[in-house]
Amino acid sequence: xxxxxxxxxxxxxxxxxxxxxxxxxxxxxxxxxxxxxxxxxxxxxxxxxxxxxxxxxxxxxxxxxxxxxxxxxxxxxxxxxxxxxxxxxxxxxxxxxxxxx
Amino acid sequence: xxxxxxxxxxxxxxxxxxxxxxxxxxxxxxxxxxxxxxxxxxxxxxxxxxxxxxxxxxxxxxxxxxxxxxxxxxxxxxxxxxxxxxxxxxxxxxxxxxxxx
Amino acid sequence: xxxxxxxxxxxxxxxxxxxxxxxxxxxxxxxxxxxxxxxxxxxxxxxxxxxxxxxxxxxxxxxxxxxxxxxxxxxxxxxxxxxxxxxxxxxxxxxxxxxxx
Amino acid sequence: xxxxxxxxxxxxxxxxxxxxxxxxxxxxxxxxxxxxxxxxxxxxxxxxxxxxxxxxxxxxxxxxxxxxxxxxxxxxxxxxxxxxxxxxxxxxxxxxxxxxx
Numbered sequence: 001x002x003x004x005x006x007x008x009x010x011x012x013x014x015x016x017x018x019x020x021x022x023x024x025x026x027x028x029x030x031x032x033x034x035x036x037x038x039x040x041x042x043x044x045x046x047x048x049x050x051x052x053x054x055x056x057x058x059x060x061x062x063x064x065x066x067x068x069x070x071x072x073x074x075x076x077x078x079x080x081x082x083x084x085x086x087x088x089x090x091x092x093x094x095x096x097x098x099x100x101x
Numbered sequence: 102x103x104x105x106x107x108x109x110x111x112x113x114x115x116x117x118x119x120x121x122x123x124x125x126x127x128x129x130x131x132x133x134x135x136x137x138x139x140x141x142x143x144x145x146x147x148x149x150x151x152x153x154x155x156x157x158x159x160x161x162x163x164x165x166x167x168x169x170x171x172x173x174x175x176x177x178x179x180x181x182x183x184x185x186x187x188x189x190x191x192x193x194x195x196x197x198x199x200x201x202x
Numbered sequence: 203x204x205x206x207x208x209x210x211x212x213x214x215x216x217x218x219x220x221x222x223x224x225x226x227x228x229x230x231x232x233x234x235x236x237x238x239x240x241x242x243x244x245x246x247x248x249x250x251x252x253x254x255x256x257x258x259x260x261x262x263x264x265x266x267x268x269x270x271x272x273x274x275x276x277x278x279x280x281x282x283x284x285x286x287x288x289x290x291x292x293x294x295x296x297x298x299x300x301x302x303x
Numbered sequence: 304x305x306x307x308x309x310x311x312x313x314x315x316x317x318x319x320x321x322x323x324x325x326x327x328x329x330x331x332x333x334x335x336x337x338x339x340x341x342x343x344x345x346x347x348x349x350x351x352x353x354x355x356x357x358x359x360x361x362x363x364x365x366x367x368x369x370x371x372x373x374x375x376x377x378x379x380x381x382x383x384x385x386x387x388x389x390x391x392x393x394x395x396x397x398x399x400x401x402x403x404x
Contacts, residue, residue, distance in 0.1 A: 014212055038387050076171070094321065185240050253354055
């Protein structure tokens with residue numbers, strides 16, 4: 001399955017890149033394939049490994065903050081592998097050209 | 102923590118209440134406090150029990166469908182209990198009257 | 203259509219009820235049917251009136267804050283009126299009893 | 304502001320790339336800077352131009368389908384330009400290396 005998630009603390013100032021980079025260290029070390037975008041990170045994996053990763057990031061942000069907002073969007077399609085690249089390729093084929101990524 | 106979630110199959114027709122009610126049977130039996138609204142269900146609990154419940158609902162819908170879309174929004178604030186009722190009360194106190202629920 | 207939305211400032215402390223109640227004053231005055239829940243507000247209306255309302259709330263929060271996070275989830279089904287109550291009734295009928303709201 | 308959005312029909316089968324590519328044609332022609340990812344599209348612009356674009360895509364999908372689900376996540380930070388690239392750069396600087404995009 002694919003899961004996009006966004007995690008940030010509430011009440012720790014307006015600059016969040018310190019917290020986002022802490023999450024990304026954890027994601028990068030997890031070994032799961034992922035893609036970052038300006039609004040979140042998309043990972044691909046089975047339910048348990050994906051959710052374990054998101055929990056780890058969520059708890060790492062909560063460690064020294066008081067309130068954390070986390071949003072997760074899951075697209076789970078049976079029998080589909082490598083959806084991380086396939087979804088974009090499939091759309092670019094239909095549009096007939098490369099799109100801005 | 103509070104978690105609102107919405108789970109539905111893609112490609113099984115436009116009427117989803119059959120699937121939503123299957124989720125709600127599972128939620129109702131879980132024992133976790135919850136509130137349904139027209140766009141999802143909000144539950145309150147610890148990370149593991151909330152995520153175990155959402156996984157159960159997600160897999161129940163995926164059982165006889167091919168693709169499932171699940172969205173989860175988490176608000177995790179340290180030391181806050183009974184947020185399910187407290188958040189609404191706190192806003193109604195500030196607004197100075199009861200609001201439509 | 204139905205639209206659930208959540209609007210809050212980032213970097214203004216952990217307590218958000220002051221900002222949420224400012225939004226709810228605007229929503230309540232709009233005349234559009236709505237329901238609040240612990241994680242957001244669901245309104246029913248046509249695209250333009252719903253989006254005009256959300257814009258008003260978003261700008262009201264942005265007025266004296268530096269960064270605002272807004273999430274909107276839309277369910278637009280042709281020919282359906284009074285979805286705010288109908289969706290819950292339809293699920294309760296299938297489950298066979300009243301659910302926690 | 305930045306807005307990530309995802310639009311898809313409910314009840315039109317499990318393959319959605321036909322609909323996603325229709326949206327992307329509209330986005331690409333809009334002239335607004337955007338980035339696609341496996342779970343949605345992020346655009347940058349002022350509230351009115353961004354919302355006009357999302358409305359156009361939403362209505363294009365609704366044209367020959369019966370039910371459409373649209374999710375929008377907005378990050379609006381005063382005085383920030385070119386957030387589409389800046390947010391990722393800022394995180395990569397903190398992490399100290401390039402990340403998977």
